[in-house]
Amino acid sequence: MIDFSNGYCVVETKNLEILKDLRSKIYDEVKKIFNIKELNIDEGFNLFHNHIKNETAGSLNSKRIELIKNINKNIDITYKIYEAFEDYIVELIGPDVLGQKIANLVIQIPNDQNPGEIHRDAPANSPYEIVMWVPLVDSYGTKTMSILDYENTKINLKNLKENNNWEQLEKNVYNKSPQLDVKFGQALIFMTSLLHGAKINKEKTTRFSLNTRFKNIFAPSGLKNQLQFFKKIKESNLVKYGSHIELEELLK
Numbered sequence: 001m002i003d004f005s006n007g008y009c010v011v012e013t014k015n016l017e018i019l020k021d022l023r024s025k026i027y028d029e030v031k032k033i034f035n036i037k038e039l040n041i042d043e044g045f046n047l048f049h050n051h052i053k054n055e056t057a058g059s060l061n062s063k064r065i066e067l068i069k070n071i072n073k074n075i076d077i078t079y080k081i082y083e084a085f086e087d088y089i090v091e092l093i094g095p096d097v098l099g100q101k102i103a104n105l106v107i108q109i110p111n112d113q114n115p116g117e118i119h120r121d122a123p124a125n126s127p128y129e130i131v132m133w134v135p136l137v138d139s140y141g142t143k144t145m146s147i148l149d150y151e152n153t154k155i156n157l158k159n160l161k162e163n164n165n166w167e168q169l170e171k172n173v174y175n176k177s178p179q180l181d182v183k184f185g186q187a188l189i190f191m192t193s194l195l196h197g198a199k200i201n202k203e204k205t206t207r208f209s210l211n212t213r214f215k216n217i218f219a220p221s222g223l224k225n226q227l228q229f230f231k232k233i234k235e236s237n238l239v240k241y242g243s244h245i246e247l248e249e250l251l252k
Contacts, residue, residue: 002088007150008190013084016185022080023136023184026105026208029070033063045137046205049109068105077103078212081132082233085187089214092130092189096217096239098230103212108143108201115200118146118170120153121192121213126222129215133188136208139181143203145188146177147196156195174199192222 002009013019027041036051038044044051052060071077078099082089089097108115121131133145148156152172160169173195182188190196192213201207215221215230217239235243 002091002189004092004189007153007194008147008188010180010182010186010188011085011088012186014087015084018080018084019134019185022075022077022084025075026071026136029067029074033067033070042137045208048107048206048208052109064105064107068102071105072102077210078214078231079233081134081187081210081212082214084134085132085189088187088189089130089132093128093214093216093219095234095236097233097235098215098217098226099233100213100229101231103210106207106209106211108198108207108209110201110204110206112201115198118173118195118197120195122222123193124223125192125213126215126220126224127191127193128219129192129213129222131190131192131211131213133182133190134210134212135182135184135186136210137205138183139207139209141179141181141203142199143201143205143207144180144182145196145198146174147180147188147190147194148173148177150191150194152176153193153195169195170197173197 002011023041027044030036030044030048031038034048034052034055036044036048038047038051055063078101081103082097082099106116121129135144139145156169156172159172160166180188213230214233217232217235
């Protein structure tokens with residue numbers, strides 16, 4: 001059993017080889033797009049910023065978009081993450097699982113002045129979804145995520161509604177967030193409704209991380225079109241046979 005009482009938890013994969021294979025395939029695409037010669041994956045990811053010194057911000061962003069497009073085209077990232085963390089996902093949302101069609105990749109180089117701002121995914125996303133945040137390198141200090149637990153998220157959203165002070169909200173999130181060191185081989189799982197974001201990366205290494213979302217087939221969908229945003233990952237025999245029966249009845 002995992003402790004999800006705060007609305008988030010850090011878990012360790014039971015099949016590291018799946019993540020290693022996923023990371024290797026992503027790094028192959030990184031090398032091609034950014035013309036990186038480094039063969040060691042850890043060195044290539046962590047010291048990525050040393051290899052792209054001549055890239056403009058615009059060029060870096062366009063290549064990142066190309067990278068996300070290519071890796072999602074060539075690798076079923078969401079399914080690989082599901083395989084690596086299946087037990088935890090099923091424990092939280094059940095055996096009938098939908099996964100996000102397009103996984104996201106975030107690159108945060110040292111001292112990048114545009115980190116992920118404080119936000120929450122719900123209500124646009126369903127509050128019944130979970131986010132899987134999977135670093136491809138060890139993430140620590142300012143190189144990791146900031147996330148506010150369920151109770152403090154509620155308090156701070158109430159204060160924001162009353163005072164409309166966004167700067168104070170950001171300070172509270174950063175001040176009240178625990179230090180969540182998440183190593184490669186681990187994942188941070190959290191509710192879509194929690195406030196989260198990232199500080200400026202003051203470490204000496206670059207962060208590469210994936211994020212994708214999962215929900216139960218029967219859970220409410222939020223404001224996003226479920227058919228557009230999600231694909232079927234796994235279903236129980238009951239749901240599989242039940243859906244066949246429903247279809248047969250419709251076709252009579």
